[in-house]
Amino acid sequence: MExxxxxDPADWPLIRKVSRLIDLDxxxxxxxxxxxxxxxVHPAQTEIITAGEDFxxxxxxxxxxxxxxxxxxxxxxxxxxxxxPGDIIGLYAMVWNKAEHSVKTITDCTIxxxxxxxxxxxxxxxxxxxxxxxxxAETQGAILREQVVRIGRRTAYERTAHLFIELLRRxxxxxxAEDNRIxxxxxxxxxxxxxxxxxxxxxxxxxxLRNNGLIEYSKGNLAILQRDRLRQVADxxxxxxxPNALPPGTAVNSNL
Amino acid sequence: MExxxxxDPADWPLIRKVSRLIDLDxxxxxxxxxxxxxxxVHPAQTEIITAGEDFxxxxxxxxxxxxxxxxxxxxxxxxxxxxxPGDIIGLYAMVWNKAEHSVKTITDCTIxxxxxxxxxxxxxxxxxxxxxxxxxAETQGAILREQVVRIGRRTAYERTAHLFIELLRRxxxxxxAEDNRIxxxxxxxxxxxxxxxxxxxxxxxxxxLRNNGLIEYSKGNLAILQRDRLRQVADxxxxxxxPNALPPGTAVNSNL
DNA sequence: CGGTGTGTTGAAAGGTGTCAATGCTAGTGG
DNA sequence: CCACTAGCATTGACACCTTTCAACACACCG
Numbered sequence: 001m002e003x004x005x006x007x008d009p010a011d012w013p014l015i016r017k018v019s020r021l022i023d024l025d026x027x028x029x030x031x032x033x034x035x036x037x038x039x040x041v042h043p044a045q046t047e048i049i050t051a052g053e054d055f056x057x058x059x060x061x062x063x064x065x066x067x068x069x070x071x072x073x074x075x076x077x078x079x080x081x082x083x084x085p086g087d088i089i090g091l092y093a094m095v096w097n098k099a100e101h102s103v104k105t106i107t108d109c110t111i112x113x114x115x116x117x118x119x120x121x122x123x124x125x126x127x128x129x130x131x132x133x134x135x136x137a138e139t140q141g142a143i144l145r146e147q148v149v150r151i152g153r154r155t156a157y158e159r160t161a162h163l164f165i166e167l168l169r170r171x172x173x174x175x176x177a178e179d180n181r182i183x184x185x186x187x188x189x190x191x192x193x194x195x196x197x198x199x200x201x202x203x204x205x206x207x208x209l210r211n212n213g214l215i216e217y218s219k220g221n222l223a224i225l226q227r228d229r230l231r232q233v234a235d236x237x238x239x240x241x242x243p244n245a246l247p248p249g250t251a252v253n254s255n256l
Numbered sequence: 257m258e259x260x261x262x263x264d265p266a267d268w269p270l271i272r273k274v275s276r277l278i279d280l281d282x283x284x285x286x287x288x289x290x291x292x293x294x295x296x297v298h299p300a301q302t303e304i305i306t307a308g309e310d311f312x313x314x315x316x317x318x319x320x321x322x323x324x325x326x327x328x329x330x331x332x333x334x335x336x337x338x339x340x341p342g343d344i345i346g347l348y349a350m351v352w353n354k355a356e357h358s359v360k361t362i363t364d365c366t367i368x369x370x371x372x373x374x375x376x377x378x379x380x381x382x383x384x385x386x387x388x389x390x391x392x393a394e395t396q397g398a399i400l401r402e403q404v405v406r407i408g409r410r411t412a413y414e415r416t417a418h419l420f421i422e423l424l425r426r427x428x429x430x431x432x433a434e435d436n437r438i439x440x441x442x443x444x445x446x447x448x449x450x451x452x453x454x455x456x457x458x459x460x461x462x463x464x465l466r467n468n469g470l471i472e473y474s475k476g477n478l479a480i481l482q483r484d485r486l487r488q489v490a491d492x493x494x495x496x497x498x499p500n501a502l503p504p505g506t507a508v509n510s511n512l
Numbered sequence: 513c514g515g516t517g518t519g520t521t522g523a524a525a526g527g528t529g530t531c532a533a534t535g536c537t538a539g540t541g542g
Numbered sequence: 543c544c545a546c547t548a549g550c551a552t553t554g555a556c557a558c559c560t561t562t563c564a565a566c567a568c569a570c571c572g
Contacts, residue, residue, distance in 0.1 A: 070405045072491055078409040080401050095391040100398050123379040135351040142356050144400050145336050149326045152407045152452030153334040187550065196408030201528055203552060235328055239308065443518065457560055459520060
Protein backbone atom coordinates (compact mmCIF):
# COMPACT_ATOMS: atom_id res chain seq x y z
CA MET A 1 0.00 0.00 0.00
CA GLU A 2 1.40 3.35 -0.93
CA UNK A 3 0.18 6.89 -1.10
CA UNK A 4 -1.34 7.60 -4.47
CA UNK A 5 -0.75 10.71 -6.53
CA UNK A 6 -3.97 12.47 -7.43
CA UNK A 7 -4.83 14.54 -10.43
CA ASP A 8 -7.62 16.95 -11.29
CA PRO A 9 -10.69 16.03 -9.19
CA ALA A 10 -12.92 16.49 -12.23
CA ASP A 11 -11.31 13.37 -13.66
CA TRP A 12 -12.04 11.23 -10.62
CA PRO A 13 -14.54 8.54 -11.50
CA LEU A 14 -17.08 9.33 -8.79
CA ILE A 15 -17.14 13.00 -9.68
CA ARG A 16 -17.31 12.24 -13.36
CA LYS A 17 -20.27 9.94 -12.77
CA VAL A 18 -22.07 12.44 -10.57
CA SER A 19 -21.50 15.25 -13.02
CA ARG A 20 -23.78 13.49 -15.44
CA LEU A 21 -26.61 14.01 -12.97
CA ILE A 22 -25.99 17.36 -11.35
CA ASP A 23 -23.84 20.39 -12.01
CA LEU A 24 -21.65 20.49 -8.95
CA ASP A 25 -20.40 23.88 -7.82
CA UNK A 26 -16.79 24.43 -6.86
CA UNK A 27 -17.50 24.09 -3.14
CA UNK A 28 -19.21 20.77 -3.61
CA UNK A 29 -16.44 19.42 -5.78
CA UNK A 30 -13.74 20.43 -3.34
CA UNK A 31 -15.69 18.94 -0.45
CA UNK A 32 -16.18 15.69 -2.35
CA UNK A 33 -12.50 15.72 -3.15
CA UNK A 34 -11.61 16.24 0.49
CA UNK A 35 -13.75 13.23 1.37
CA UNK A 36 -11.48 11.18 -0.80
CA UNK A 37 -8.21 12.48 0.61
CA UNK A 38 -7.26 9.34 2.52
CA UNK A 39 -6.24 7.13 -0.40
CA UNK A 40 -4.39 3.84 -0.51
CA VAL A 41 -3.44 1.27 -3.14
CA HIS A 42 -4.20 -2.38 -2.48
CA PRO A 43 -2.68 -5.09 -4.66
CA ALA A 44 -4.85 -7.51 -6.60
CA GLN A 45 -6.35 -10.46 -4.74
CA THR A 46 -6.49 -8.65 -1.40
CA GLU A 47 -9.43 -9.08 0.89
CA ILE A 48 -10.20 -5.51 1.92
CA ILE A 49 -13.37 -6.30 3.89
CA THR A 50 -13.99 -9.61 5.63
CA ALA A 51 -17.43 -10.92 6.56
CA GLY A 52 -17.96 -11.03 10.28
CA GLU A 53 -15.16 -8.66 11.08
CA ASP A 54 -15.26 -5.07 12.22
CA PHE A 55 -16.00 -2.60 9.49
CA UNK A 56 -16.80 1.04 10.15
CA UNK A 57 -15.45 2.99 7.21
CA UNK A 58 -17.18 3.86 4.00
CA UNK A 59 -14.93 3.08 1.06
CA UNK A 60 -14.75 4.62 -2.40
CA UNK A 61 -13.09 2.86 -5.32
CA UNK A 62 -10.92 5.23 -7.32
CA UNK A 63 -9.30 2.76 -9.62
CA UNK A 64 -9.52 -0.97 -10.21
CA UNK A 65 -12.13 -3.70 -9.83
CA UNK A 66 -13.28 -5.41 -6.66
CA UNK A 67 -15.75 -8.23 -5.98
CA UNK A 68 -18.31 -8.48 -3.20
CA UNK A 69 -18.84 -12.10 -2.28
CA UNK A 70 -20.10 -14.63 0.19
CA UNK A 71 -18.67 -18.07 0.85
CA UNK A 72 -20.52 -21.23 1.78
CA UNK A 73 -18.83 -23.60 4.22
CA UNK A 74 -18.25 -26.20 1.52
CA UNK A 75 -16.31 -23.75 -0.61
CA UNK A 76 -18.97 -22.58 -2.98
CA UNK A 77 -18.65 -18.87 -3.67
CA UNK A 78 -21.23 -16.36 -4.86
CA UNK A 79 -20.16 -12.98 -6.13
CA UNK A 80 -22.84 -10.44 -5.29
CA UNK A 81 -21.60 -7.56 -7.36
CA UNK A 82 -18.52 -5.94 -8.75
CA UNK A 83 -17.32 -2.57 -7.53
CA UNK A 84 -15.87 -0.42 -10.27
CA PRO A 85 -14.14 2.97 -10.17
CA GLY A 86 -16.46 5.56 -8.70
CA ASP A 87 -18.46 3.05 -6.67
CA ILE A 88 -19.12 3.58 -2.97
CA ILE A 89 -18.93 0.62 -0.61
CA GLY A 90 -20.72 0.50 2.72
CA LEU A 91 -22.33 3.91 2.84
CA TYR A 92 -24.13 2.95 6.04
CA ALA A 93 -21.17 1.35 7.70
CA MET A 94 -22.04 3.43 10.72
CA VAL A 95 -25.20 1.54 11.55
CA TRP A 96 -23.64 -1.88 11.25
CA ASN A 97 -21.28 -3.55 13.67
CA LYS A 98 -19.62 -6.00 11.39
CA ALA A 99 -19.25 -6.58 7.69
CA GLU A 100 -22.01 -8.86 6.50
CA HIS A 101 -20.14 -9.99 3.40
CA SER A 102 -16.58 -9.82 2.11
CA VAL A 103 -14.91 -7.72 -0.56
CA LYS A 104 -11.70 -8.53 -2.36
CA THR A 105 -9.73 -6.70 -5.01
CA ILE A 106 -9.57 -8.27 -8.43
CA THR A 107 -6.97 -5.91 -9.84
CA ASP A 108 -4.74 -3.47 -8.02
CA CYS A 109 -7.15 -0.99 -6.47
CA THR A 110 -6.82 2.61 -5.41
CA ILE A 111 -9.40 3.23 -2.72
CA UNK A 112 -10.37 6.00 -0.31
CA UNK A 113 -11.59 5.49 3.23
CA UNK A 114 -14.18 7.94 4.51
CA UNK A 115 -15.04 8.51 8.12
CA UNK A 116 -18.70 7.66 8.75
CA UNK A 117 -19.25 10.88 10.65
CA UNK A 118 -18.28 12.85 7.57
CA UNK A 119 -20.98 11.07 5.58
CA UNK A 120 -23.57 11.98 8.17
CA UNK A 121 -22.57 15.61 8.22
CA UNK A 122 -23.38 15.83 4.53
CA UNK A 123 -27.08 15.68 5.34
CA UNK A 124 -26.90 19.03 7.09
CA UNK A 125 -23.98 20.75 5.41
CA UNK A 126 -24.06 19.52 1.81
CA UNK A 127 -27.57 18.20 1.22
CA UNK A 128 -27.01 17.79 -2.51
CA UNK A 129 -24.00 15.62 -1.84
CA UNK A 130 -26.05 13.63 0.68
CA UNK A 131 -28.66 13.12 -2.00
CA UNK A 132 -25.95 11.87 -4.32
CA UNK A 133 -24.83 9.37 -1.71
CA UNK A 134 -28.40 8.12 -1.35
CA UNK A 135 -28.72 7.96 -5.10
CA UNK A 136 -25.52 5.98 -5.31
CA ALA A 137 -26.74 3.54 -2.67
CA GLU A 138 -30.02 3.11 -4.50
CA THR A 139 -28.18 2.49 -7.75
CA GLN A 140 -26.20 -0.26 -6.07
CA GLY A 141 -29.51 -1.67 -4.85
CA ALA A 142 -30.89 -1.62 -8.38
CA ILE A 143 -27.81 -3.44 -9.64
CA LEU A 144 -28.24 -6.07 -6.97
CA ARG A 145 -31.89 -6.55 -7.90
CA GLU A 146 -30.95 -7.00 -11.54
CA GLN A 147 -28.46 -9.57 -10.35
CA VAL A 148 -31.28 -11.51 -8.70
CA VAL A 149 -33.33 -11.48 -11.90
CA ARG A 150 -30.32 -12.42 -13.97
CA ILE A 151 -29.49 -15.44 -11.85
CA GLY A 152 -33.04 -16.44 -11.06
CA ARG A 153 -34.79 -16.17 -14.38
CA ARG A 154 -32.33 -15.98 -17.25
CA THR A 155 -30.49 -18.69 -19.14
CA ALA A 156 -26.71 -18.89 -19.06
CA TYR A 157 -26.53 -17.25 -22.48
CA GLU A 158 -28.80 -14.38 -21.46
CA ARG A 159 -27.07 -13.94 -18.11
CA THR A 160 -23.66 -13.56 -19.63
CA ALA A 161 -24.84 -11.15 -22.29
CA HIS A 162 -26.68 -9.12 -19.67
CA LEU A 163 -23.70 -8.81 -17.36
CA PHE A 164 -21.44 -7.82 -20.22
CA ILE A 165 -23.72 -4.97 -21.20
CA GLU A 166 -24.10 -3.87 -17.62
CA LEU A 167 -20.35 -3.69 -17.12
CA LEU A 168 -19.98 -1.78 -20.36
CA ARG A 169 -22.61 0.75 -19.31
CA ARG A 170 -21.15 1.18 -15.86
CA UNK A 171 -17.68 1.75 -17.18
CA UNK A 172 -19.00 4.17 -19.78
CA UNK A 173 -20.52 6.17 -16.94
CA UNK A 174 -17.06 6.84 -15.56
CA UNK A 175 -15.35 7.27 -18.89
CA UNK A 176 -13.51 3.96 -18.88
CA ALA A 177 -15.01 2.48 -22.03
CA GLU A 178 -14.08 3.33 -25.55
CA ASP A 179 -15.95 2.35 -28.63
CA ASN A 180 -17.85 -0.54 -26.97
CA ARG A 181 -14.62 -1.88 -25.65
CA ILE A 182 -13.65 -2.31 -21.99
CA UNK A 183 -10.77 -3.68 -19.97
CA UNK A 184 -11.89 -7.02 -18.60
CA UNK A 185 -9.89 -8.40 -15.68
CA UNK A 186 -12.37 -11.15 -14.73
CA UNK A 187 -11.35 -14.77 -15.00
CA UNK A 188 -13.98 -17.19 -16.21
CA UNK A 189 -14.14 -18.59 -12.72
CA UNK A 190 -15.03 -15.17 -11.31
CA UNK A 191 -17.66 -14.81 -14.01
CA UNK A 192 -19.04 -18.20 -13.06
CA UNK A 193 -19.23 -17.27 -9.39
CA UNK A 194 -21.00 -14.06 -10.30
CA UNK A 195 -23.53 -15.67 -12.61
CA UNK A 196 -24.30 -18.78 -10.59
CA UNK A 197 -22.73 -21.12 -13.15
CA UNK A 198 -19.57 -23.19 -13.48
CA UNK A 199 -16.42 -21.99 -15.17
CA UNK A 200 -16.73 -24.74 -17.76
CA UNK A 201 -20.18 -23.66 -18.74
CA UNK A 202 -19.18 -19.99 -18.81
CA UNK A 203 -16.46 -20.95 -21.23
CA UNK A 204 -18.97 -22.60 -23.55
CA UNK A 205 -21.36 -19.72 -23.26
CA UNK A 206 -18.70 -17.19 -24.13
CA UNK A 207 -17.68 -19.27 -27.09
CA UNK A 208 -21.26 -19.22 -28.29
CA LEU A 209 -21.44 -15.44 -27.93
CA ARG A 210 -18.19 -15.16 -29.84
CA ASN A 211 -19.25 -17.61 -32.54
CA ASN A 212 -22.43 -15.61 -33.00
CA GLY A 213 -20.32 -12.55 -33.66
CA LEU A 214 -21.69 -10.64 -30.69
CA ILE A 215 -18.49 -10.12 -28.76
CA GLU A 216 -14.77 -10.29 -29.03
CA TYR A 217 -13.22 -11.77 -25.94
CA SER A 218 -9.50 -11.78 -25.45
CA LYS A 219 -7.45 -11.90 -22.32
CA GLY A 220 -8.06 -8.70 -20.44
CA ASN A 221 -10.33 -7.13 -22.99
CA LEU A 222 -13.96 -7.35 -23.99
CA ALA A 223 -15.43 -5.79 -27.11
CA ILE A 224 -19.14 -5.67 -27.80
CA LEU A 225 -19.35 -6.04 -31.57
CA GLN A 226 -23.11 -5.92 -32.07
CA ARG A 227 -24.36 -3.93 -29.14
CA ASP A 228 -27.98 -3.82 -30.19
CA ARG A 229 -28.26 -7.51 -30.89
CA LEU A 230 -26.54 -8.29 -27.62
CA ARG A 231 -28.91 -5.99 -25.80
CA GLN A 232 -31.76 -7.88 -27.42
CA VAL A 233 -30.37 -11.27 -26.44
CA ALA A 234 -29.91 -10.08 -22.86
CA ASP A 235 -33.30 -8.36 -22.78
CA UNK A 236 -31.45 -5.42 -21.28
CA UNK A 237 -33.87 -2.76 -20.13
CA UNK A 238 -32.75 0.54 -21.71
CA UNK A 239 -33.99 2.41 -18.64
CA UNK A 240 -31.78 0.36 -16.33
CA UNK A 241 -28.81 2.41 -15.16
CA UNK A 242 -29.97 5.43 -17.08
CA PRO A 243 -28.65 8.41 -15.15
CA ASN A 244 -31.91 10.32 -15.23
CA ALA A 245 -32.87 9.41 -11.72
CA LEU A 246 -31.69 12.43 -9.77
CA PRO A 247 -32.91 15.54 -11.57
CA PRO A 248 -32.12 19.05 -10.39
CA GLY A 249 -34.89 20.19 -8.06
CA THR A 250 -35.44 16.78 -6.57
CA ALA A 251 -37.10 16.44 -3.20
CA VAL A 252 -33.84 16.25 -1.33
CA ASN A 253 -32.69 19.51 -2.78
CA SER A 254 -35.88 21.38 -2.14
CA ASN A 255 -36.38 20.11 1.36
CA LEU A 256 -33.07 21.00 2.88
CA MET B 257 -59.11 0.84 0.63
CA GLU B 258 -60.47 1.97 3.95
CA UNK B 259 -59.16 3.76 6.99
CA UNK B 260 -57.72 1.29 9.44
CA UNK B 261 -58.27 1.31 13.18
CA UNK B 262 -55.03 1.45 15.09
CA UNK B 263 -54.14 0.09 18.48
CA ASP B 264 -51.29 0.65 20.91
CA PRO B 265 -48.20 1.79 18.94
CA ALA B 266 -46.02 -0.55 20.97
CA ASP B 267 -47.74 -3.43 19.21
CA TRP B 268 -47.04 -2.13 15.72
CA PRO B 269 -44.63 -4.43 13.93
CA LEU B 270 -42.01 -1.82 13.05
CA ILE B 271 -41.86 -0.51 16.60
CA ARG B 272 -41.79 -4.00 18.01
CA LYS B 273 -38.90 -4.89 15.72
CA VAL B 274 -36.97 -1.72 16.55
CA SER B 275 -37.50 -2.16 20.27
CA ARG B 276 -35.32 -5.24 20.10
CA LEU B 277 -32.43 -2.96 19.12
CA ILE B 278 -32.92 0.25 21.02
CA ASP B 279 -35.00 1.47 23.91
CA LEU B 280 -37.12 4.14 22.33
CA ASP B 281 -38.23 6.98 24.51
CA UNK B 282 -41.80 8.22 24.51
CA UNK B 283 -41.05 11.07 22.16
CA UNK B 284 -39.44 8.78 19.61
CA UNK B 285 -42.31 6.33 19.77
CA UNK B 286 -44.91 8.99 19.28
CA UNK B 287 -42.96 10.49 16.39
CA UNK B 288 -42.59 7.09 14.76
CA UNK B 289 -46.29 6.55 15.28
CA UNK B 290 -47.11 9.90 13.70
CA UNK B 291 -45.05 8.87 10.67
CA UNK B 292 -47.42 6.01 10.20
CA UNK B 293 -50.61 8.00 10.56
CA UNK B 294 -51.63 7.85 6.91
CA UNK B 295 -52.77 4.23 6.73
CA UNK B 296 -54.75 2.36 4.10
CA VAL B 297 -55.80 -1.22 3.45
CA HIS B 298 -55.12 -2.73 0.02
CA PRO B 299 -56.79 -6.00 -0.98
CA ALA B 300 -54.74 -9.03 -1.94
CA GLN B 301 -53.30 -9.18 -5.46
CA THR B 302 -53.05 -5.41 -5.81
CA GLU B 303 -50.08 -3.81 -7.50
CA ILE B 304 -49.18 -1.01 -5.12
CA ILE B 305 -46.03 0.08 -6.92
CA THR B 306 -45.47 -0.33 -10.65
CA ALA B 307 -42.06 -0.40 -12.31
CA GLY B 308 -41.47 2.62 -14.49
CA GLU B 309 -44.21 4.69 -12.91
CA ASP B 310 -43.96 7.63 -10.60
CA PHE B 311 -43.16 6.73 -7.03
CA UNK B 312 -42.24 9.27 -4.39
CA UNK B 313 -43.58 7.96 -1.11
CA UNK B 314 -41.89 5.72 1.38
CA UNK B 315 -44.23 2.91 2.40
CA UNK B 316 -44.40 0.91 5.61
CA UNK B 317 -46.16 -2.43 5.81
CA UNK B 318 -48.27 -2.70 8.93
CA UNK B 319 -50.03 -5.94 8.18
CA UNK B 320 -49.94 -8.51 5.40
CA UNK B 321 -47.40 -9.80 2.90
CA UNK B 322 -46.24 -8.17 -0.32
CA UNK B 323 -43.87 -9.24 -3.08
CA UNK B 324 -41.25 -7.15 -4.86
CA UNK B 325 -40.83 -8.42 -8.39
CA UNK B 326 -39.60 -7.81 -11.90
CA UNK B 327 -41.13 -9.11 -15.10
CA UNK B 328 -39.37 -10.16 -18.28
CA UNK B 329 -41.08 -9.40 -21.58
CA UNK B 330 -41.79 -13.08 -22.21
CA UNK B 331 -43.69 -13.41 -18.96
CA UNK B 332 -41.02 -14.82 -16.72
CA UNK B 333 -41.24 -13.32 -13.25
CA UNK B 334 -38.62 -12.99 -10.54
CA UNK B 335 -39.60 -12.14 -7.00
CA UNK B 336 -36.83 -10.12 -5.41
CA UNK B 337 -38.01 -10.20 -1.84
CA UNK B 338 -41.08 -10.36 0.32
CA UNK B 339 -42.15 -7.43 2.46
CA UNK B 340 -43.57 -8.45 5.80
CA PRO B 341 -45.19 -6.44 8.60
CA GLY B 342 -42.75 -3.84 9.89
CA ASP B 343 -40.82 -3.61 6.64
CA ILE B 344 -40.08 -0.28 5.00
CA ILE B 345 -40.31 0.03 1.23
CA GLY B 346 -38.49 2.69 -0.76
CA LEU B 347 -36.75 4.64 1.97
CA TYR B 348 -34.93 6.69 -0.64
CA ALA B 349 -37.90 7.27 -2.84
CA MET B 350 -36.94 10.92 -2.80
CA VAL B 351 -33.82 10.46 -4.87
CA TRP B 352 -35.49 8.37 -7.52
CA ASN B 353 -37.86 9.51 -10.22
CA LYS B 354 -39.64 6.29 -10.96
CA ALA B 355 -40.08 2.91 -9.38
CA GLU B 356 -37.42 0.57 -10.65
CA HIS B 357 -39.36 -2.58 -9.83
CA SER B 358 -42.95 -3.46 -8.93
CA VAL B 359 -44.59 -4.44 -5.66
CA LYS B 360 -47.86 -6.28 -5.28
CA THR B 361 -49.81 -7.40 -2.25
CA ILE B 362 -50.07 -11.12 -1.63
CA THR B 363 -52.62 -10.89 1.15
CA ASP B 364 -54.74 -7.95 2.19
CA CYS B 365 -52.24 -5.35 3.35
CA THR B 366 -52.43 -2.47 5.75
CA ILE B 367 -49.79 0.04 4.72
CA UNK B 368 -48.70 3.56 5.66
CA UNK B 369 -47.43 6.17 3.26
CA UNK B 370 -44.76 8.52 4.53
CA UNK B 371 -43.81 11.81 2.98
CA UNK B 372 -40.16 11.76 1.86
CA UNK B 373 -39.50 15.12 3.48
CA UNK B 374 -40.44 13.67 6.83
CA UNK B 375 -37.84 10.95 6.43
CA UNK B 376 -35.17 13.53 5.69
CA UNK B 377 -36.06 15.62 8.69
CA UNK B 378 -35.30 12.65 10.92
CA UNK B 379 -31.61 13.14 10.29
CA UNK B 380 -31.65 16.47 12.09
CA UNK B 381 -34.54 16.11 14.50
CA UNK B 382 -34.55 12.44 15.50
CA UNK B 383 -31.10 11.10 14.67
CA UNK B 384 -31.71 7.80 16.42
CA UNK B 385 -34.78 7.24 14.29
CA UNK B 386 -32.77 8.16 11.21
CA UNK B 387 -30.20 5.57 12.24
CA UNK B 388 -32.99 3.04 12.54
CA UNK B 389 -34.15 3.85 9.03
CA UNK B 390 -30.63 3.33 7.71
CA UNK B 391 -30.37 0.11 9.67
CA UNK B 392 -33.64 -1.05 8.21
CA ALA B 393 -32.46 -0.26 4.69
CA GLU B 394 -29.22 -2.12 5.30
CA THR B 395 -31.12 -5.11 6.62
CA GLN B 396 -33.16 -5.19 3.44
CA GLY B 397 -29.90 -5.06 1.53
CA ALA B 398 -28.55 -8.00 3.51
CA ILE B 399 -31.71 -9.97 2.76
CA LEU B 400 -31.32 -9.23 -0.92
CA ARG B 401 -27.71 -10.38 -0.87
CA GLU B 402 -28.72 -13.61 0.80
CA GLN B 403 -31.27 -13.98 -1.96
CA VAL B 404 -28.48 -13.79 -4.52
CA VAL B 405 -26.49 -16.48 -2.76
CA ARG B 406 -29.56 -18.63 -2.34
CA ILE B 407 -30.44 -18.53 -6.01
CA GLY B 408 -26.92 -18.54 -7.35
CA ARG B 409 -25.21 -21.20 -5.31
CA ARG B 410 -27.71 -23.41 -3.53
CA THR B 411 -29.68 -26.42 -4.69
CA ALA B 412 -33.46 -26.36 -4.83
CA TYR B 413 -33.65 -28.27 -1.57
CA GLU B 414 -31.29 -25.90 0.21
CA ARG B 415 -32.93 -22.82 -1.25
CA THR B 416 -36.35 -23.77 -0.03
CA ALA B 417 -35.14 -24.67 3.44
CA HIS B 418 -33.20 -21.43 3.63
CA LEU B 419 -36.12 -19.25 2.64
CA PHE B 420 -38.41 -21.00 5.10
CA ILE B 421 -36.06 -20.29 7.98
CA GLU B 422 -35.58 -16.72 6.88
CA LEU B 423 -39.31 -16.09 6.82
CA LEU B 424 -39.67 -17.71 10.22
CA ARG B 425 -36.95 -15.50 11.70
CA ARG B 426 -38.33 -12.35 10.14
CA UNK B 427 -41.81 -13.02 11.43
CA UNK B 428 -40.46 -13.87 14.86
CA UNK B 429 -38.81 -10.45 14.92
CA UNK B 430 -42.23 -8.83 14.77
CA UNK B 431 -43.98 -11.30 17.02
CA UNK B 432 -45.92 -13.07 14.29
CA ALA B 433 -44.53 -16.56 14.76
CA GLU B 434 -45.48 -18.98 17.46
CA ASP B 435 -43.69 -22.15 18.33
CA ASN B 436 -41.86 -22.44 14.97
CA ARG B 437 -45.13 -22.00 13.16
CA ILE B 438 -46.02 -19.16 10.80
CA UNK B 439 -48.92 -18.17 8.59
CA UNK B 440 -47.89 -18.92 5.03
CA UNK B 441 -49.87 -17.20 2.29
CA UNK B 442 -47.48 -18.02 -0.58
CA UNK B 443 -48.59 -20.22 -3.42
CA UNK B 444 -46.07 -22.66 -4.80
CA UNK B 445 -45.89 -20.54 -7.91
CA UNK B 446 -44.87 -17.49 -5.86
CA UNK B 447 -42.29 -19.62 -4.10
CA UNK B 448 -40.99 -20.75 -7.47
CA UNK B 449 -40.71 -17.19 -8.74
CA UNK B 450 -38.86 -16.22 -5.58
CA UNK B 451 -36.42 -19.12 -5.71
CA UNK B 452 -35.73 -19.19 -9.43
CA UNK B 453 -37.40 -22.56 -9.92
CA UNK B 454 -40.62 -23.89 -11.40
CA UNK B 455 -43.77 -24.53 -9.41
CA UNK B 456 -43.59 -28.22 -10.24
CA UNK B 457 -40.15 -28.54 -8.85
CA UNK B 458 -41.02 -26.54 -5.74
CA UNK B 459 -43.81 -28.99 -5.17
CA UNK B 460 -41.42 -31.92 -5.30
CA UNK B 461 -38.91 -30.16 -3.09
CA UNK B 462 -41.51 -29.37 -0.45
CA UNK B 463 -42.66 -32.95 -0.52
CA UNK B 464 -39.11 -34.04 0.13
CA LEU B 465 -38.79 -31.64 3.06
CA ARG B 466 -42.06 -32.97 4.41
CA ASN B 467 -41.12 -36.61 3.88
CA ASN B 468 -37.90 -35.97 5.72
CA GLY B 469 -39.91 -34.76 8.67
CA LEU B 470 -38.42 -31.27 8.58
CA ILE B 471 -41.57 -29.28 8.00
CA GLU B 472 -45.30 -29.49 8.07
CA TYR B 473 -46.83 -27.69 5.14
CA SER B 474 -50.54 -27.18 4.92
CA LYS B 475 -52.53 -24.57 3.09
CA GLY B 476 -51.81 -21.26 4.70
CA ASN B 477 -49.53 -22.57 7.41
CA LEU B 478 -45.94 -23.64 7.72
CA ALA B 479 -44.45 -25.39 10.72
CA ILE B 480 -40.75 -26.03 11.14
CA LEU B 481 -40.62 -29.36 12.92
CA GLN B 482 -36.86 -29.82 13.25
CA ARG B 483 -35.50 -26.33 13.27
CA ASP B 484 -31.91 -27.27 13.87
CA ARG B 485 -31.75 -29.90 11.18
CA LEU B 486 -33.45 -27.56 8.74
CA ARG B 487 -30.97 -24.84 9.61
CA GLN B 488 -28.21 -27.32 8.90
CA VAL B 489 -29.69 -28.34 5.56
CA ALA B 490 -30.04 -24.71 4.57
CA ASP B 491 -26.61 -23.78 5.88
CA UNK B 492 -28.35 -20.85 7.51
CA UNK B 493 -25.82 -18.48 9.04
CA UNK B 494 -26.85 -17.93 12.68
CA UNK B 495 -25.52 -14.37 12.53
CA UNK B 496 -27.74 -13.53 9.56
CA UNK B 497 -30.65 -11.33 10.65
CA UNK B 498 -29.41 -11.28 14.21
CA PRO B 499 -30.59 -7.97 15.63
CA ASN B 500 -27.27 -7.09 17.21
CA ALA B 501 -26.29 -4.67 14.52
CA LEU B 502 -27.31 -1.34 15.99
CA PRO B 503 -26.10 -1.17 19.57
CA PRO B 504 -26.72 1.78 21.84
CA GLY B 505 -23.87 4.25 21.44
CA THR B 506 -23.42 3.57 17.73
CA ALA B 507 -21.69 6.12 15.56
CA VAL B 508 -24.91 7.68 14.41
CA ASN B 509 -25.98 8.33 17.95
CA SER B 510 -22.71 9.78 19.07
CA ASN B 511 -22.22 11.96 16.04
CA LEU B 512 -25.49 13.81 16.00
C1' DC C 513 -73.09 -27.19 -10.15
C1' DG C 514 -69.55 -26.02 -13.17
C1' DG C 515 -65.54 -22.96 -13.28
C1' DT C 516 -61.00 -21.56 -11.79
C1' DG C 517 -56.97 -21.57 -9.26
C1' DT C 518 -53.84 -24.39 -6.88
C1' DG C 519 -51.60 -28.65 -5.66
C1' DT C 520 -49.86 -33.21 -7.16
C1' DT C 521 -47.76 -36.63 -9.97
C1' DG C 522 -45.48 -39.03 -14.13
C1' DA C 523 -42.54 -39.27 -18.21
C1' DA C 524 -39.39 -37.32 -21.17
C1' DA C 525 -36.32 -33.57 -22.74
C1' DG C 526 -32.78 -30.44 -21.98
C1' DG C 527 -29.76 -27.28 -19.73
C1' DT C 528 -26.01 -27.28 -16.63
C1' DG C 529 -22.70 -29.69 -13.69
C1' DT C 530 -19.00 -32.97 -13.02
C1' DC C 531 -14.86 -35.16 -14.18
C1' DA C 532 -10.88 -35.33 -16.69
C1' DA C 533 -7.48 -34.22 -20.00
C1' DT C 534 -5.00 -30.90 -22.85
C1' DG C 535 -3.18 -26.52 -24.30
C1' DC C 536 -1.58 -22.06 -23.43
C1' DT C 537 0.78 -18.18 -21.28
C1' DA C 538 3.37 -15.81 -17.90
C1' DG C 539 6.35 -15.88 -14.31
C1' DT C 540 10.30 -18.12 -11.68
C1' DG C 541 14.61 -19.83 -10.76
C1' DG C 542 18.64 -22.15 -12.22
C1' DC D 543 18.09 -18.64 -22.07
C1' DC D 544 15.70 -22.65 -20.89
C1' DA D 545 13.08 -25.90 -18.05
C1' DC D 546 9.56 -25.79 -14.86
C1' DT D 547 5.51 -24.54 -12.56
C1' DA D 548 1.07 -22.41 -11.67
C1' DG D 549 -2.96 -20.50 -13.20
C1' DC D 550 -6.29 -20.11 -16.59
C1' DA D 551 -8.77 -21.36 -20.93
C1' DT D 552 -10.65 -25.03 -23.68
C1' DT D 553 -12.86 -29.26 -24.95
C1' DG D 554 -15.27 -33.95 -24.66
C1' DA D 555 -18.19 -37.42 -22.50
C1' DC D 556 -21.46 -38.36 -19.36
C1' DA D 557 -24.49 -37.78 -15.23
C1' DC D 558 -28.00 -35.36 -13.04
C1' DC D 559 -30.86 -31.70 -11.57
C1' DT D 560 -34.49 -29.08 -13.19
C1' DT D 561 -37.78 -28.00 -16.75
C1' DT D 562 -41.42 -29.00 -19.80
C1' DC D 563 -45.65 -31.02 -21.02
C1' DA D 564 -49.57 -33.23 -19.62
C1' DA D 565 -53.05 -35.03 -16.83
C1' DC D 566 -55.69 -35.34 -12.74
C1' DA D 567 -57.25 -34.14 -7.92
C1' DC D 568 -59.04 -30.94 -4.87
C1' DA D 569 -61.05 -26.85 -2.76
C1' DC D 570 -63.23 -22.70 -3.13
C1' DC D 571 -66.68 -19.75 -5.10
C1' DG D 572 -70.09 -17.44 -7.91
